[in-house]
Amino acid sequence: MNKQSYKILDVGLSIQSDTTDILELFDDDYYRFRADSISGAKQLICQVNLRSNNKVPHLNINGKVFEISNDPDKWDYVYQMIVDNVLSAVDDFFVIHSGVTAKDNRGVIITGPSGTGKSTLTLKLLENGFTFYSDEYCPIHRDTKLIDPFPRSVWASPAQKARLCSSHVNPGNSRENKRVKRDKVSIRPDELKTDVGCKPCKPQCLICIDPGNNSKDVYVLYISLKGSEEEFVKDLKHLKKVEVKKSKNRLYELQIIYPRDKAITEKINEILEIYSKQINDVMQFYPVSADYNNEPVLTPISSHEAVFQLLGGIVQGTNERLESNVVKGSTGSFFMEATEILKGISCYRLSIGRLEAMTDLVLQAAQC
Numbered sequence: 001m002n003k004q005s006y007k008i009l010d011v012g013l014s015i016q017s018d019t020t021d022i023l024e025l026f027d028d029d030y031y032r033f034r035a036d037s038i039s040g041a042k043q044l045i046c047q048v049n050l051r052s053n054n055k056v057p058h059l060n061i062n063g064k065v066f067e068i069s070n071d072p073d074k075w076d077y078v079y080q081m082i083v084d085n086v087l088s089a090v091d092d093f094f095v096i097h098s099g100v101t102a103k104d105n106r107g108v109i110i111t112g113p114s115g116t117g118k119s120t121l122t123l124k125l126l127e128n129g130f131t132f133y134s135d136e137y138c139p140i141h142r143d144t145k146l147i148d149p150f151p152r153s154v155w156a157s158p159a160q161k162a163r164l165c166s167s168h169v170n171p172g173n174s175r176e177n178k179r180v181k182r183d184k185v186s187i188r189p190d191e192l193k194t195d196v197g198c199k200p201c202k203p204q205c206l207i208c209i210d211p212g213n214n215s216k217d218v219y220v221l222y223i224s225l226k227g228s229e230e231e232f233v234k235d236l237k238h239l240k241k242v243e244v245k246k247s248k249n250r251l252y253e254l255q256i257i258y259p260r261d262k263a264i265t266e267k268i269n270e271i272l273e274i275y276s277k278q279i280n281d282v283m284q285f286y287p288v289s290a291d292y293n294n295e296p297v298l299t300p301i302s303s304h305e306a307v308f309q310l311l312g313g314i315v316q317g318t319n320e321r322l323e324s325n326v327v328k329g330s331t332g333s334f335f336m337e338a339t340e341i342l343k344g345i346s347c348y349r350l351s352i353g354r355l356e357a358m359t360d361l362v363l364q365a366a367q368c
Contacts, residue, residue, distance in 0.1 A: 001016050001017070001018055002016070002017050002018070002019070002020050002023055003015060003016040003017070003023075004023050004026075004027060004034065005034070005035045005036065005037055005038045006030055006033040006034055006035055007033060007035040007039060007040055008030065008033050008086050009090050009092065009093050009139055009148060009150075010040050010041045010042065010090060010091055010092040010093065011040050011041075011042045011043070011044060011086050011089045011090055012035070012038040012039045012040030012042070012043040012044070013038065013040075013043075013044050013046065013082070013086055014038040014043075014044070014045050014046065015046045015048070015082065016045070016046065016047045016048070017047070017048035017049075017050075018048070018049055018050055018051045019048070019050055019051070021075050022048050022075055022078050022079065022082075025075050025076075025079050026079055026082065028153060028186060028188070029152045029153040029186070030152050030153075031188070032151050032152070032189060032196075033152075041091060041092065042089040042090070042091065044061060044062055044082075044085055044086060044089060045060075045061070045062055046059065046060070046061050046082050046085075047059070047060040047061075048060075048068070048078060050068065056068075057069075057074075059078050059081060059082075061081070061082070061085050066081060066280065067226055067280075077224065077280075077281075080281075081281075087137070090139070092141060092142055092143070093139035093140060093141055093142060093148065094139070094140045094141075094142055094337060094338070094341050095137050095138065095139050095140075096109065096111055096137070096138040096140070096310065097111060097136070097137065097138075098110055098111035098112075098118065098134075098136075098137070098138045098206075099111075099118055099119055099121070099122030099134060099135045099136065099138075100122070100133035100134045100138045100147055100150070101122060101125040101126060101130035101131060101132060101133060102130060102131045102133055102147075102197060102201045102204075103129070103130050103131065103204075103366055105201045105202060106201065106202055106203075106204035106366070107133065107138075107147045107201045107202060107203045107204055108125060108130065108204055108205055108207065108362065108365070108366045109138050109147075109203060109205070109206045109207065109345075110122050110125075110207045110209065110362065111138075111206065111207070111208055111209065111309070111310065112208060112209025112210070112211070112350075113209070113211055115211075116209040116210075116211050116352055117209060117292075117352065117355065117358065118209060119135055119136075119155070119156075120355065121207075121209075121355075121358060121359060121362055122135050123135070123154070123156055123160050123164065124355070124359045124362075125359075125362065125363075125366070126164055126192065126194050127163055127164065128359075128363060129194060130194065130366075131194060131195040131196065131197050131201075132151060132154070132189060132192055132194055132195070132196050132197060133147060133149050133150060133151065133197040133201065134149070134150035134151065134152070135152075135154045135155065136150070136152065137150050138150070140203065140341055141200065142341075144200065145202075145203070145341065145344075146200035146201060146202060146203075147200060147201050147202075147203055148200050149196070149197035149198060149199070149200070151189045151196050151197065152189075153186045153187060153188050153189065154186070154187040154189070154192070155184040155185070155186055155187070156184055156185065156187055157183060157184055157185075158185055161185055161187055164187060164191075164192055164193060164194070165187060165191045165192060165193060166191065166192070166193045203345045204345070204346065204366060205345060205346040205347070205348065205365050205366060205368065206306055206342065206345050206346070206347045206348070207298075207348050207350050207362055207365060208301070208306055208309035208310070208347065208348065208349050208350065209350050209352065210309065210349045210350065210351055210352070211352055212351055212352065217259060217260050218257055218258065218259055218260060219257070219258055219259075219260060219265070220255060220256070220257050221254075221255070221256040221258075221268070221282060221283070222247055222252035222254070222255055222256075222282070222283040223247075223252055223253065223254040223255075223256065223279060223281075223282055224252045224253060224279070224280040224281040224282075225253055225254070225275075225278055225279060225280060226278050226279075226280055227278055229253060229254060231275075232254075232271070232275050232278065233254070235271050235274075235275075236256060236268075236271060239258070239264065239267055239268070239271075240264075241258060241259055241261070241264060242256065242257070242258045242264065242268070243256070243257040243258070244256050245257075252281070252283065256268070291352060291353075292352065292353060292354055292355055293353070293354065294351070294352065294353040294354070295353050295354065295357060296350060296351050296352060296353030296354065296357050296358045296361055297350075297351045297353075297361075298348050298349075298350050298361040298362075298364070298365060299348060299349045299350075299351075300346070300347070300348055301347050301348060301349050302347065303338075303339050303342035303343055303345070303347055304339055305347070305349070306342055306347035306349075307334075307335055307338040307339050307342065309349065310338060346365065346368060348365050350362070
């Protein structure tokens, strides 16, 4: 059995597998979190078994078993399940879905719905000499209120990689990463020209990208199922204005598109509840049609307003993923804690517009 240990925030993780595939996939992104042995307030033992003659291929996380299909993208599913469970186990940190960079030990947090330029702006700050902390998660310690580094690998376009990476990489600390996701390539932190954060920093400002009227008036659900999908799909297709089709997302079999209508949402939730034992995972997505030709506007907002911006991305429900695995407890408790966490941090709303102009406005906010 192959195995590797990690320490991710306050969670100790051990991945054990009868193949090296998942270990290599996970280590490509999280190699800077390696540990000699498992330790931490919370500990997760993830066992991946594909070759057993007597059992269905499965992932076992602290005794909870998830079946693994023979789909070519099964490793993406296993990878995401491990990451989700790690984030769910975090206790000492308040985690925001956002990119983080720092200048002079002052952190700049950029958050926003998918498709609004969160990651692109984070990478732009790296091009401007900022220190890399994270491109996906911002962990703020609940006691110290400082941001911990979360230096997993970065995803960028080939053009961005050429600008961000050094041609000289220490071979003792890194190996070539050829992974490609859609039109993006993976960049290991050791490849970056800029510094990588190694100690906590003080949060300076939070930039909330606001799509404004660019948000489409629909919800999109991505569904991963166990077993046959026939009856599940049949029930969904009985609902008016609900579109069900095969998903292009490699982690999910189905894509469900429906209008932002309370009655339809309730009926969708009823069907999800009926088939809850058959559902592996559900991800809700808020489509955004961004217009990058406008002139962006940066507006100071209160910490309360910033929390409402963060709440806009939270997915409610027991089966749903995204921030529901990062933010624990009720919406009310999240609002109260987030407001307290953001006290003393300059918060801004940034409308979508020309990328260079958005970058300039973020740089201005970082210098305040």
